[in-house]
Amino acid sequence: MNSAPGPGPAQPAPATSHAAPPAPAAEPPPPPRINVFTVAIAAFALAAIASWPALRGSGRDLDTWGNVVRFVGYFFPPDWSVWHETVRALAETFQIAVLATVFAALLSLPLAALGARTIAPAWVAAPARLLMNFARTVPSLVWALFGVAIVGANPLAGVIALTLYSLGYLGKFYSDAFESVDAEVARGLSALGASRMQAFQYGLWPHARPLIVSHVIWMLEYNLRAASIIGYVGAGGLGAQLASYYEYQAWDKVATVLLFILALVTLLDLLGEWVRRHITRSLGVRR
Amino acid sequence: MQLRGLGIRRGERWLVRGLTADLPRGAFVAVVGPSGVGKSSFLASVAGLLAPAEGEVVVRCAQDGPHRPDDAEIQRCTGFVFQHNLLVPTATVLDNTLAGRLGRYPAWRTLFGLPGADRRAAYRILCDLGLGANVHRWSCQTSGGEQQRTAVARALLQEPDLYLADEPVSNLDAYLTGRVLGLLRNETREHGRTVLCVLHNADLVERFADLVLSFDPADPANWKLREVRR
Numbered sequence: 094m095n096s097a098p099g100p101g102p103a104q105p106a107p108a109t110s111h112a113a114p115p116a117p118a119a120e121p122p123p124p125p126r127i128n129v130f131t132v133a134i135a136a137f138a139l140a141a142i143a144s145w146p147a148l149r150g151s152g153r154d155l156d157t158w159g160n161v162v163r164f165v166g167y168f169f170p171p172d173w174s175v176w177h178e179t180v181r182a183l184a185e186t187f188q189i190a191v192l193a194t195v196f197a198a199l200l201s202l203p204l205a206a207l208g209a210r211t212i213a214p215a216w217v218a219a220p221a222r223l224l225m226n227f228a229r230t231v232p233s234l235v236w237a238l239f240g241v242a243i244v245g246a247n248p249l250a251g252v253i254a255l256t257l258y259s260l261g262y263l264g265k266f267y268s269d270a271f272e273s274v275d276a277e278v279a280r281g282l283s284a285l286g287a288s289r290m291q292a293f294q295y296g297l298w299p300h301a302r303p304l305i306v307s308h309v310i311w312m313l314e315y316n317l318r319a320a321s322i323i324g325y326v327g328a329g330g331l332g333a334q335l336a337s338y339y340e341y342q343a344w345d346k347v348a349t350v351l352l353f354i355l356a357l358v359t360l361l362d363l364l365g366e367w368v369r370r371h372i373t374r375s376l377g378v379r380r
Numbered sequence: 381m382q383l384r385g386l387g388i389r390r391g392e393r394w395l396v397r398g399l400t401a402d403l404p405r406g407a408f409v410a411v412v413g414p415s416g417v418g419k420s421s422f423l424a425s426v427a428g429l430l431a432p433a434e435g436e437v438v439v440r441c442a443q444d445g446p447h448r449p450d451d452a453e454i455q456r457c458t459g460f461v462f463q464h465n466l467l468v469p470t471a472t473v474l475d476n477t478l479a480g481r482l483g484r485y486p487a488w489r490t491l492f493g494l495p496g497a498d499r500r501a502a503y504r505i506l507c508d509l510g511l512g513a514n515v516h517r518w519s520c521q522t523s524g525g526e527q528q529r530t531a532v533a534r535a536l537l538q539e540p541d542l543y544l545a546d547e548p549v550s551n552l553d554a555y556l557t558g559r560v561l562g563l564l565r566n567e568t569r570e571h572g573r574t575v576l577c578v579l580h581n582a583d584l585v586e587r588f589a590d591l592v593l594s595f596d597p598a599d600p601a602n603w604k605l606r607e608v609r610r
Contacts, residue, residue: 281466284429285538286456286483291490295479299471 167344168351175346178334179353186330187357189248189323190316193255197263198309204260205267211276212293222268228261237323246327254328255316262315266308267301274300303372310365317361321354381426381542381574385435387600388421394600395421399435401605403591405541406572408565410579410589410608417595419578420463423544426576427458441541456483459540461548463578465531469520473511473530476519477502480538498537505533509559524551532560536567543567545577549584561588 207213208221236258240250279296287295324332331350338346386399395418403409411419424430426437428451441457459480467476481498482490493499506515509529511522519527528551535543543564549557565588567573576593579585585592589608596602 277464278466278468281460281462282479282482284427284455284458284460285480285534286452286458287479288482288487290487291482294487294491295471295475295482296468299468299475303470 164344167342168348170345171348171352172343172345173349175334175349176353179331179350182324182331182334182350183353183357185248186317186320186324186332186354189251189255189320189328189330190313192252193259193320194309194313194316196252196256197259197312200256201260201263201267204264205271206293208264208268209271211272212297218268222265225261225264225268228257229265230261231258233258233319233323234326237326237328241327246329248329251320251323251328251330254323255319258319259312259316263308263312266312267305270301270304270308271297273304307365307369307372310361310368314358314361314365317358318354381440382438383435384438386422386425386432386437387434388418388425388430389433390418390421394433396595396603397434397601399603401593403574403576405574406568407590408568408575408577408588409591409593410577410585411593411595412579412585413595414597417597418600419595420546422595423460423546423576423578426542427460427544428454439542457541459535459538459543461531461535461543461545463546463550465527467519467527467530467534470518472516473506473519473522473526474499474502474515476530477506477533477537480534480536483538502533502537505536506530508563509533510556525553525556528552529556529560532563536563539571539573541573543573543575543577545575547578547580549579557584564588 204221204225208218208225210218212218213221233254236254237250239257240252240254244250244253274297276297278300279292282292282296283289320329321331321335324330324334325336327333331354335347335350338344338350381403383399383401383403386396387394388396399422411422413419421430425432426439428437439454439458441453468479471479478494478498481494481502485494503512503515506512509532511526511529511533514522514526519530522530528548532545532548535545545564548564549560552560561577561584564575564577568575568590577589579589586608592604592606592608594604594606596604
């Protein structure tokens, strides 16, 4: 066996008839100092420094900590006498959030397929992505104004608003999920005679489904919080109640409403976490 | 199946040149040669997944009429056991197997699953391959050998005229290796289907193959097709 001369220090000749393995290099080459990660960190640090003026405030002495203590004090103790109407409004908020999430979860599917560059050609994917960006860019409160303008001030306006808003998010999440899974499997099914639709349904979709379920749960949590706000402009749910308490500065009643929202969101968060953990554990067994 | 002056190239490197052969229906053909010689590329070429650099592959399906079959027809009558299995990790073993029958139906017919008869046939094959207890587990929750058998089950359920099996027993023990190759040879004997199977073990080649197609890494034109004498 021939041993190639290495760049390391000279080795003594081996005592046996077996040749020694090639000497390793003294030091591994250093990693490149500049990479995407370091550039991103540097850009972020520069942006933070440039944004510093946003912290200057009004410049007047406003007894900031005194304000904090006073304002927080208005919320305690919460006024539990409004629990009945709060529960009723919370139920309506929940209905708005659930329906908007269900509609968006279904409608996002074809939109996301069109926006995935591994499924659709670039000239289709680009406008589909642009449409999803637009839906995401418009705030949910503005979508709520749009909903109120077309169907009037009622929960339906909220459902329309949050469906449109969620389309932007879920469409993007689905598209990213479709692009992240191994497209070779779908191509393999095509090689076995499956049509494009079948290759998508049986090759891509089951692979992306755990990710998608996780995103839909996240969207439901988000919509629940958003549905609590959009009532400010008449789109149903807790928002209208919050707006009237705010109007009369009934902060103790606002506290009750917030605690109910917190309880529901926490419950949903626990449920979502359980589902996500289950999915992760299932996938973590062997990949 | 006819190979007419087939040439396959990967980049600048020729893997095979001038491969001309008639592979009779019902033959078990072992494809052999050292790693990297072009066996997988050859199977991909036969399946139409890799365009040959020269020559052509003519595949005749059993149901062919006088017309020449198009690519979709050839894919329907070609079953592939991929080297890396290409299973959906988050689909069950049963659903992965059923994917072998997708080509028989239009997309709208399989929107809500495949017919019960297909499910029963898939279950029978999975039981044959020792996977009866795993049918409802995700394939990512099964072992490498079980995944390989699932890929074989998918091809068997497809009942193709031509099997292309790329190292289908690389993760299996001796018993399961004999079982899988026995099932594939059964397909040739009982149903007149053709099998092209990449194998590395000379004993298995002698035991199961009718013909051996070997490639030479030093000379792409030095391929050899020989009969196995028993």
